[in-house]
Amino acid sequence: MNAIEQLLNHPDVRTTPLSDGLKIRNPATGDTLAYVRTTSVPQLNHIIAKAQTAQTEWAAKSALERADILWCWYRLMKENKENLARLMTMEQGKSLAESLGEIDYAAGFIRWFAEEARRIDGDILTSLKPTQKLMVIKQPVGVTAAITPWNFPAAMITRKAAPALAAGCAIIVKPASQTPLSAYAQAVLAYRAGIPQDLFAVVNGKAADISNTFTQNPIIRKISFTGSTEVGIQIFRNSAEHIKKLSLELGGNAPLLVFDDADLDKAVEGTMLSKFRNSGQTCVCTNRVYVQAGVYNEFCRRLAVQAGRLKLGNGLDKGVQQGPLIDADAVAKVEAYIADALEKGAQCLTGGRRSPLGGTFFEPTVLSGATADMLLAREEIFGPLCPVFKFESEAEAVAQANRTEAGLAAYLFTRDTARQWRVAEALEYGMVGINTGIISNEVAPFGGIKMSGLGREGSKYGINEYLELKYLCLDIG
Secondary structure, eight states: OHHHHHHOOOTTEESSOOTTEEEEEOTTTOOEEEEEEOOOHHHHHHHHHHHHHHHHHHHTSOHHHHHHHHHHHHHHHHHTHHHHHHHHHHHHOOOHHHHHHHHHHHHHHHHHHHHHGGGOOOEEEOOSSTTEEEEEEEEEOOEEEEEOOSSSTTHHHHHHHHHHHHHTOEEEEEOOTTOOHHHHHHHHHHHHHTOOTTTEEEOOSOHHHHHHHHHHOTTEEEEEEESOHHHHHHHHHHTGGGTOEEEEEOOOOEEEEEOTTSOHHHHHHHHHHHHHGGGGOSTTSEEEEEEEGGGHHHHHHHHHHHHHTOOBSOTTSTTOOBOOOSSHHHHHHHHHHHHHHHHTTOEEEEOOSBOTTOTTOBOOEEEEEEOTTSHHHHSOOOSSEEEEEEESSHHHHHHHHTOSSOOSEEEEEOSOHHHHHHHHHHSOSSEEEESOSOOOOSSSOBOOSGGGEESOBSHHHHGGGGEEEEEEEEEOO
16 A cells, blocks of 8 residues: 555545545455545536646647656656556556556656657748748647556556647546556656646546547547547547547557567567567457467477466566456456367467466466467457467468458568568558567557557657647738
8 A cells, every 4th residue: 555655645546435436456466455536527527627728828838848847747757666566566467577667668658758849840831922931830739638448557648648748738537447546646746747737637437428528528629549449439439520639549459470480489589578468468469379380389389388487476476477367357258268269179288277366367378279260360369368370371471460450560570581571561550560579669659550540659750649730821022
């Protein structure tokens, strides 16, 4: 509870029961961590109205003023890194090592966009008339909203809030109901840094009510959502009436291709990092591993050995690499995929069952003999289950990899430089890792194509999602 006591000095968070609150539990132990007050629709509309006033005042500040405040927020995040990470592990379940890495990742977005705040430059266009000057300026879109997931409860907030604030926008954040404490902790630090509370608000409650309010309230001009494709479609549909700007980072079904000429040690290491990070609960996790026939058996053997060595347990315990799954539904989903695959001819090389630790702990699992008719070939797994498919030719591998509506992330391992370019360009995904299983950072644009969403987050491109272009035609004759 130390992290909560030090960081959660927020009026919406209590350590005693609230009649209108959410109970936040530790998925590793089942202990109650805190209670979080929910926000009614009338309260939310009032918060949105106050954000509109705060946004006007914030946009009037110079870029340097906004940048300095964001830099202060970044430094507070780094100074409180240990407690922020412990809090995240307590409410989300991932290992402390992964939580520490996520806090660095989250803080990186604040630093990056603090720098980008001073680079929101326009253009002078070549005029068609000698008496006219043509200019393009960029202005903040206004009041924005963010809906974030439970699997990265810190980074998914700063990846949205930092560019919004840097651009001169207000932002209202709805974190996942399983992991709101990290959101409140970051908000408290933001307020200490000088970000007005009305400008950066955290709300909780029934997801449908809050989402519908975001889409229907005309003051909200932009929504950034990370979550399922089904919910993203609903937000897209409901936002049409007011023509809102949208950033949608939706479901993935990431393939990882290993060719005969790959460095197998590197390929196994990359697969382990991509597949089993956060117990397989990330949108860019490898979902399907395709391995060329010449190295298939050896790759499967090495991968099973490495997966079998992962240490499960409470993420706060020393040496733990895998925490619990987020809830019982997640466990049941993984079990259903395994049962379907085994019935259709797959072989379990390691894992395949609930851990003796109980609760929602599940053993890291590797299946060989995976085929296209299995459910796990078509649907996002979101758990520590790694199916391995065999392929013969490059063309076959690319065709299998692209046989999905999703288009978020993909990975490939090969020493052949020409193949690296050829396959990377042929894969229908917004991001491709080549000889690496980790691709996310604040410098590169994050986002997908096809049914995996719209827009990009992070990088120099990410701040443009919070800006509008305005063309000025000045007659000086």
